[in-house]
Amino acid sequence: MRLPVMTAGLLALAAPAMAQDQPVLRVLTYDSFVTDWGPGPQIEEAFEATCGCDLQLVGAGDGAALLARAKLEGERSEADVILGLDTNLTADAAETGLFAPHGIDPSGLDLPIAWDDPLFVPYDWGYFAFVHDTALEDVPGSLAELAESDVSVIIQDPRTSTPGLGLLMWAEAVFGAESEAWWQAMADNILTVTKGWSEAYGLFLDGEADMVLSYTTSPAYHLISEDDPTKAAAAFSEGHYLQVEVAGKLAASDQPELADDFLEFMLSDAFQSIIPTTNWMYPAKVPEEGLPEGFDTLIEPEDALLYPAEEADEAREDALAKWLAALAR
Numbered sequence: 001m002r003l004p005v006m007t008a009g010l011l012a013l014a015a016p017a018m019a020q021d022q023p024v025l026r027v028l029t030y031d032s033f034v035t036d037w038g039p040g041p042q043i044e045e046a047f048e049a050t051c052g053c054d055l056q057l058v059g060a061g062d063g064a065a066l067l068a069r070a071k072l073e074g075e076r077s078e079a080d081v082i083l084g085l086d087t088n089l090t091a092d093a094a095e096t097g098l099f100a101p102h103g104i105d106p107s108g109l110d111l112p113i114a115w116d117d118p119l120f121v122p123y124d125w126g127y128f129a130f131v132h133d134t135a136l137e138d139v140p141g142s143l144a145e146l147a148e149s150d151v152s153v154i155i156q157d158p159r160t161s162t163p164g165l166g167l168l169m170w171a172e173a174v175f176g177a178e179s180e181a182w183w184q185a186m187a188d189n190i191l192t193v194t195k196g197w198s199e200a201y202g203l204f205l206d207g208e209a210d211m212v213l214s215y216t217t218s219p220a221y222h223l224i225s226e227d228d229p230t231k232a233a234a235a236f237s238e239g240h241y242l243q244v245e246v247a248g249k250l251a252a253s254d255q256p257e258l259a260d261d262f263l264e265f266m267l268s269d270a271f272q273s274i275i276p277t278t279n280w281m282y283p284a285k286v287p288e289e290g291l292p293e294g295f296d297t298l299i300e301p302e303d304a305l306l307y308p309a310e311e312a313d314e315a316r317e318d319a320l321a322k323w324l325a326a327l328a329r
Helices: 005-021 040-051 063-076 090-095 143-148 162-189 197-205 218-226 256-266 309-328
Strands: 024-029 054-059 081-086 120-133 153-156 190-194 211-215 231-233 240-250
Touching: 024 063, 024 256, 040 054, 040 256, 063 081, 063 090, 063 162, 081 090, 081 162, 081 256, 090 120, 090 240, 090 309, 120 162, 120 218, 120 256, 143 162, 153 162, 153 197, 162 190, 162 211, 162 240, 162 309, 190 197, 197 211, 218 231, 240 256
Parallel strands: 024 054, 024 081, 153 190, 153 211
Antiparallel strands: 081 240, 120 211, 120 231, 120 240
């Protein structure tokens, strides 16, 4: 039925008004999360179908840059939730006083560690690894062998990137007081240091280096999305450093109840089923249908390395100083 001109005009005016009446939830996250190929678009659609709100996912660099921005903006931040920190940063984040308790029961999570953090809710996890083409000969079998080899690598800056920070803590966990010597030995292997993961992985795919710092789960992307089995993660005998990615509600949020709803939603099948084949990580709570086919082909580290959050906070500055000193030579 054709609407009268006046009625149609009134409806056209009402539509924007109705959209403006919806509450807005702003989630600050890392750039790769909000890309067309990342989990953001699907998660936005799924959450908006249940919340009666406008979910705005805002990319702000790589993971470690999120905390720096939160500190800079303080209570003036327009964000309600920050998604993309990890356990190397949560103690530092908690000390800011910017985050509010989530009140979520953490039981039933499928993490390789126990979880009881009152401020941060995990949504995925994985192991850091150096990814390479299967055509690479003489793949190093340890961090020590990597530094002794002629293999070229691309890594990320630990001041802006959670993978970069993960490698910093990985080296610290393996070598301790000798980590600066390891970094000095690694210096001639490092082709470049990028600000974030996306830039590093893109350069690797362009053939710029033999290996790139990424995750044991990265080859699943190539296998599942591209039917390409030519990428692999090198298994290192010293073990692999674990990353648990989290989200937290900002205490200054003007949508605290909606922020709570989003954190609860993160642990639902609707959210968790999106993670494996978009963020290419293990879900914090495995959905009912299980993991996608192809995840069973991934390497499984024998030893999981991880500093408790408080110890990671204490170790980070000294480790960063050693990294800067070694690479400056």
